[in-house]
Amino acid sequence: MKKTALYLLIFLTASTLAGSCQEKKEINNHINKITVQDTLTNIKTSFKWQEGLSCPEGYPIQVYRGWLEGPLVSNGVNEKPNSITSISGFGTTTGIGNWGENSSGMSQGEKPIPQRLNCTWYSYVEDIMYEIDTELDYPKMVKLFNEGFQDSNRKRGKVMITYNHITIGFAPGGVVVVWLQEGQKIVEIGRYQGNKIVISPKEIASLDSHERLLFDPVDRERTLKNPKIIAPEVQEANKNKPIPYGLWDSYRIKYCWRPVSIFVREGKVQDELSFTLFNGERETLLGEEFNKNEYQERAIPKSLGLGYWDKNGQGYSGSFIFDEKEIFAAFKELYKKNPEASIDLEVKLNPGSTYLGATLKNEINAISLKKSKTEVYESRSLTKEYRYNWRPVFVFAEGAKIPDNIDIRRRTLQEVLKDKAYTNISFQQNSSPSMIVFNYYERDSFIGATNLIFEEVEIAQTFKNLDKLNPGAPLEMEIKTGKTPHSFSITLKGNGKEIPIKFIADDWK
Numbered sequence: 001m002k003k004t005a006l007y008l009l010i011f012l013t014a015s016t017l018a019g020s021c022q023e024k025k026e027i028n029n030h031i032n033k034i035t036v037q038d039t040l041t042n043i044k045t046s047f048k049w050q051e052g053l054s055c056p057e058g059y060p061i062q063v064y065r066g067w068l069e070g071p072l073v074s075n076g077v078n079e080k081p082n083s084i085t086s087i088s089g090f091g092t093t094t095g096i097g098n099w100g101e102n103s104s105g106m107s108q109g110e111k112p113i114p115q116r117l118n119c120t121w122y123s124y125v126e127d128i129m130y131e132i133d134t135e136l137d138y139p140k141m142v143k144l145f146n147e148g149f150q151d152s153n154r155k156r157g158k159v160m161i162t163y164n165h166i167t168i169g170f171a172p173g174g175v176v177v178v179w180l181q182e183g184q185k186i187v188e189i190g191r192y193q194g195n196k197i198v199i200s201p202k203e204i205a206s207l208d209s210h211e212r213l214l215f216d217p218v219d220r221e222r223t224l225k226n227p228k229i230i231a232p233e234v235q236e237a238n239k240n241k242p243i244p245y246g247l248w249d250s251y252r253i254k255y256c257w258r259p260v261s262i263f264v265r266e267g268k269v270q271d272e273l274s275f276t277l278f279n280g281e282r283e284t285l286l287g288e289e290f291n292k293n294e295y296q297e298r299a300i301p302k303s304l305g306l307g308y309w310d311k312n313g314q315g316y317s318g319s320f321i322f323d324e325k326e327i328f329a330a331f332k333e334l335y336k337k338n339p340e341a342s343i344d345l346e347v348k349l350n351p352g353s354t355y356l357g358a359t360l361k362n363e364i365n366a367i368s369l370k371k372s373k374t375e376v377y378e379s380r381s382l383t384k385e386y387r388y389n390w391r392p393v394f395v396f397a398e399g400a401k402i403p404d405n406i407d408i409r410r411r412t413l414q415e416v417l418k419d420k421a422y423t424n425i426s427f428q429q430n431s432s433p434s435m436i437v438f439n440y441y442e443r444d445s446f447i448g449a450t451n452l453i454f455e456e457v458e459i460a461q462t463f464k465n466l467d468k469l470n471p472g473a474p475l476e477m478e479i480k481t482g483k484t485p486h487s488f489s490i491t492l493k494g495n496g497k498e499i500p501i502k503f504i505a506d507d508w509k
Contacts, residue, residue, distance in 0.1 A: 021256030021297050021342065045071075047145050047162065048110045051087050052102035054169035054179075054280070055095040056248065058234040059125050060223065061170045062214055063088040064199070066119030068166070070112035071138070083112045087119060087168060094229045098302075099248065100188075100280020102167040102181050113141050114166065117178070120197065121170055122214055124223055125243060130174045130194035137190045141166075141180065149185055150286050152272055163187075169280060170194075171248040177280060184274055186282040191252060251278040254297040255331050257343040259285075259304060267351040270307035270382065278302045278324070295342040300331055304358075307382045310351030311471055313464045315382025318349065318356050323371035330360045330367040338362055384460050387429040388467050390475035390494075392436070394422050400481045403438035403450075410434060427474050432456075432463040436479065451506045452479070452488060462492055462499055469495040477501070 051068060055061045070083035085107050093103055115138040120131040148162035163180040170176055174194035179186050204215050213219045223229055261269045271291065274284040279299035305319040334343055341362035348357035356374040360367045396402055405418035410431045417425070436452040466475060475494035481487065490501040 021295050043142065043146050045142055046110050046112045047164075049113075049145075049164050049166055050102075050107055051085050051105035052165055052167045052181075053087060053090060053093045054100055054102065054167050055093050056099050056171055057095040057097070058230055058238050059123065059172055059243075060092050060094050060229050061124065062092045062122050063090065064120045064122055064129065064214060066117075066121065068114035068168075069116040069118065071115045081116070083114070085111065085114065092124075092223060092229055093170075096229075096231065098276060098280065099171075099251070099278075100167065100169060100177070100179050100181075100186050100282070102165045102179075105165075113138065113145060117168065117176070117192070119168070119176075119194075120199075121194075123170070123172060124220055126172055127220065129197050129199055130170075131197040132174070132176055132192060132194035134176075134192045136178060136192075141189055144180055144187060144189075149182075150289065151183060151185070152284070152286055172243045173245045173248075175248050177248070179280055181282075184282055184284050186280060188252075188279060188281055191249070248279075250328075251280075252299060254299050255335060255343055256295050256297055257331075257345055258293050258295045259301075260293070260344045260346045261306065261308070262346060262348055263308075264348055264350045264355075265352065266311040267349060268309045268311075268387065269349070270309075270385070273304070273306045275301045275304040300327055301345065304345075304347065306347070307379060308349050308351060309382065309386050312468060313383060313386040314351070315379040315384075315386060316349075316351060316376055317379045317382060318347075318376045319374065320347070320356065320358055321373040322358070322369060323373075326369055326371045327360070330369060333367060334360060334362050334365055338364055384456060385431045386460070386464070387431055388463050388475055389427050389429055389472055390432075390463070390477060391425045391427045392422070392433075393425070393476050393478045395478060395480045397480070397482050397487075399483050401440070404441040405439050407435075407437035407439060408433055409437065432459045433477075434459075449508045450486075451504075451508060452490070453504045453506060455502065459501060462501060466492055466494050466497055466499060469497065 053061075053063065066087045068085040068087060069081035071081070072079040073082045087105070089106070090103065114136060116133075116135055118133045120129065122129050145162055148160050151159055151161045161182060163182045163185070165181040167179045167181055167186075168176065169179065174196065176192040176194055178189040178192070180189060181187075199215065204212060225235070227235075259273055259275065261273070263269075272284065272286050273290060274282070276282045277299040278301075281299060283298075285293065301322060302324075303319065303321045305317065307315060307317050309315050331343065334341070341364065343360060343362050346359045346361055348355075348359070350356075354374075354376045356372075356376055358369040358372050360369060392408065394406070405416055406422045408415045408417065410433050432454075434454055434456050438450045438452075439446065440448050463475065467473070473495055475492060478491045478493060480489045480491075485507070486505045488503070488505055490503055492499045492501055
């Protein structure tokens with residue numbers, strides 16, 4: 001690419017049709033209706049998961065009694081749930097953190113996905129007891145558990161995993177929300193409504209002294225003033241203000257939008273972008289999903305984080321925390337002016353500086369999000385993961401033993417080449433390797449391997465130095481094998497240069 005006064009590289013294209021969100025929503029609804037319930041008996045309905053609770057910061061709750069019930073099964077006389085998982089006995093749920101984040105539960109091991117929630121809980125700020133007994137969206141949970149999702153694992157690269165937490169959230173007004181969670185992925189299952197209830201004096205009198213504390217006005221005041229339950233700054237901010245009933249339902253309003261990254265100086269963005277949403281959900285776009293970057297119906301983003309590099313391979317991590325009033329007003333304004341238009345959350349990156357900018361825009365209007373809190377810092381781990389346009393070239397001496405497969409290991413990916421797929425490898429955008437493994441088999445049984453181990457910092461610097469001569473130009477790593485054990489030579493070639501690579505050869509059997 002030729003140098004100009006200003007580099008403007010749009011990495012995430014804007015070619016998706018504006019109507020795609022509605023079309024996708026209709027297709028998904030149709031699929032859910034005709035396939036999920038029809039195939040429910042043919043798919044897995046038990047997984048390893050742990051229960052947990054959540055509440056908004058500043059509005060602590062405590063479950064008086066409650067449980068999650070699995071599907072009903074018949075014993076020939078009556079029907080009973082095939083599992084019961086308690087969600088009481090956890091003490092006060094503080095809400096310190098984000099709405100939707102899971103507090104630790106107590107159960108372990110594999111158990112059926114729950115179909116029903118039965119719970120009575122106390123809202124300290126409201127001084128109200130609520131109860132709920134409701135069916136959950138069981139087909140949706142079964143579908144999501146079975147589908148799983150792609151996750152980024154530093155040892156194994158991008159892998160498919162599934163959820164391991166079910167979170168029940170309680171907000172003022174008897175609002176109940178259920179999410180599935182695993183690591184950086186949180187997805188909402190549904191919103192439910194509890195009703196006010198009064199526990200009889202007779203029942204309270206039957207409780208032990210510890211259980212009765214939940215109904216003690218003195219203990220309530222002590223809880224509301226406890227800085228470990230409600231942070232002092234939150235206590236002060238909420239002082240003498242009415243409870244914002246309906247706020248957590250407003251967080252669930254969705255718009256058709258996607259994040260878009262552009263550079264004001266030459267750079268490269270990592271194919272991994274994470275954001276949290278005000279409705280408690282959390283999402284990470286990886287690999288193919290990142291590259292497609294389709295418009296989706298999503299709640300409004302609360303924060304966003306991404307990684308990127310400058311033209312020399314220096315890695316940076318950038319993050320946004322959006323101002324709630326500003327970003328809600330911006331989404332509302334754009335939607336009001338053009339309800340049919342999809343929205344881009346455009347993030348501007350300037351590698352080498354602390355600048356980050358965000359703009360909300362559609363086909364007609366743009367609104368700058370000037371009140372966003374941003375942070376940029378240099379990232380050593382990202383620098384090591386910088387992607388180069390390279391390929392390995394294997395040259396085997398005549399009579400040398402040919403491996404049955406070759407394992408190329410990188411910080412973000414492990415790729416196994418077999419069936420002679422290593423004879424003509426195409427150029428790819430990948431980080432420098434940490435190890436190359438020659439695996440040998442005999443009659444389908446593993447008999448040994450030779451590991452070619454690189455010093456990660458040194459090989460990354462070698463790639464960087466060669467790429468710097470002509471950024472983006474193709475590089476070849478030539479791996480030559482001799483007839484005798486450990487007779488290898490490795491050379492990095494490109495841009496008119498050849499640089500020998502240091503390594504350690506180690507046999508493993």
